[in-house]
Amino acid sequence: MLINRPQDMAGDKARRLVVTPSISAARADGGLFLDDKVVSGLIESCRTWPGPVRAIFREGPRSAIVFGQPYDPAMLGFELALVDAGAPIPDALLADADIILAAGDSHHDFPLQAQAQRLGIPIVYIIENLIRTRLQIIGVSGASAWQRMKSSLWAIGSEIQRRRVFRGAAALQANGTPAADVYGRAHADVLCYFDTRLSRSMMCGEQAMDKRFQRLRAGLPLRLAFSGRLEPLKGADHLIPVARELAARNVAFHLDIFGTGSLENGMRAAIEKDGLSESVTLHGSVDFETRLAPIMCDEIDLFLCCHRQSDPSCTYLETFGCGVPIVAYRNRAFDGMLALASGGWSVPADDPAAMAVRVAALNDDREQLVAAAIAARDFAGQHDVEATFAARMAHLLAVLDRTSARAG
Template sequence: MADRLVIYSTAPAQQRQDGLWLDAKFVQGMERHVAEWPGPVSVVLRDAELPLPFGVHCPPGSLGFDLAVIPRGAPILPHLGRDVALLVAAADDHEALDFPAVVHGLGVKLVYVLEYTLGTRLRILWMDRKRNPLRRARSALWTLKQEHRLRAALRGADAVQFNGYPAYEAYRGLVRDAHLYLDNRLSASMMATEAEMTARADRLRNGAPLRLIHSGRLEPMKGAQDLLPVMDMLAARGVDATLDIYGTGSSGAEISAGLDRFEGRVRLHDPVDFARKLVPVNRTEADVFLSCHRQSDPSCTYLEAMGCGLAVAGFDNAMWRGVQTRSGGGGLAPLGNVSALADVVAGWHHDREALVTASAKARAFAVDHDFDRVFSARMAHWRKVAELEN
């Protein structure tokens, strides 16, 4: 019986002197894929020299699935044997856009997973400091040409799973079977407890300083350059607040150089383990997640912060707008308007009850989209497409 699942992923893989390193989030997700798929599982990754700030060492035999790391441009067909029922591929990788033709005639079903819209891809290009204006223009033209291939590929797939509202709204009309999900790593057991929510609410109602937190890659496309200016503007407004930043990236040195003026109210930390360190900090040592993200990609950080009971103050990108309008779990500022973002936080400083309410709504929304629920729904959809489940 053909029941093998093959996953073509854009997750980075690195061969180092001490062996194979993979992205920690990817490995965690694959453990669940293996657990919930009724047959064997194989993974195909492209060999790419990408940074792995959250990498894990994977000794031989430590993974519960077959893994092939292939060069860019190498065909996937050799990895689709007779026992394959379903190929799941990242449509954000242009090398996966010919897969409808590859699986045609093999009896293999194809599900694409898509995160980025055309607008998001173009904005990411223009924010790339490593490219000069001419290179950015050429890359944008190439991206526009790839959009035609992407749309044709989506039409040719058996189903498409959309991570986040922007991609779902942009492309769902092209596909036969559309499934929306909100990716995140927060299981039900990791959500803020009622006691923690009550303790935070009591603290806020007593007028304690606001504790802001930010975590993630410190890159221009993530809005890292706006973090300190927001704190400057809060100080100018007389708002007593602190900010803890967890992460690393190209903006890290710039942030570190600007810390002295805050006299300890802003602190920069190295990345920490998500489940063992960051989640407890979010749940017990923070009140607001400060997001300066200007892109509309489906950052899992929103749901993960909300599940810890944090209201989110963020820019009006398409993804956060979609979450915020459906949840009420935070505030919106016009895209790129740092002053307006500071006003959102300042408003909560003066209206603590509004912040307590937003925190409760944030957690309630995250509970409805916890990792286990979202993941199991995705896997059930895959099994249905593969005709392994009625």
């Protein structure tokens, strides 16, 4: 069902881009409850794409949208359609598209490849996660061993189908180097990009960074931070052990933790039990643009990232854009970024002591932090949200031109 069609797009068929987000939408009073990041990405696509943009959402529970809010579809500036969760997308919503951008991480979008081929429309898939990452997520899900085995077998079967579908796509857009490397072996046209919400105007400025460097060189306590869901998958259960190890090494620091999740109460109790109340603060969730980014830019010297999986978290590039280097558990996504920018350090996974040793060494040689902060910010400056979406839309246009030339 097409919910809205902005007036300036009515009747305009030329260069219509249809996007099928992987995150669902829920009905809300007078509108739809949508994921904030998806909406901002669609708005950015509208700014860059030379024609109308239509987003086709599948309906789902509001509880599945972690970071969202109600939106009035008439105020969004792009066409919006809603289909039943388990139903195929009707031809009527795709037939006037010039190109389709689908979610390769979602098995719901696999049938779109054959549908697009039947309709004569090129389709490009976005891909983020590797099968290894999917299996890691299942492994720490907390489900029974029998359920984990069933889920793993389903994921492997789905991966076989995914690769078959990708071979029939016009191109792929890979978020992060791991997906670009792996799926680039199966497709000749893969664009690698790095996910971010940071605009040029939000990048940390020289003045703010210089103030932080002055504090670092004055020998004041290190300001450390983590932001994200407080869940085992994100390694949040290792943050307090890292803080405990730092305290045991007599490192002067303060760790600010931003986020909520199932581990929050346990972390709060551990902070109290270990006597870390003066050194660790749980802030809960804060708005990224108005609170988190300014705090990171103005106050934080180093970001602690205990992610266990290799998904291309936007945390990496957004932290870099705030001029903050990262020390992280070794994974393919972060190591792939470090190969392009000297904005941090990786340590053996699942080893809080190793992370604390690295932080203590950086505390003793703070010029390393200064150099990494500059390198991180410079790299992120090449991949701000405007540049990223401009490159992605230009890639889609190139695919469209190429396929149109072949058809002609």
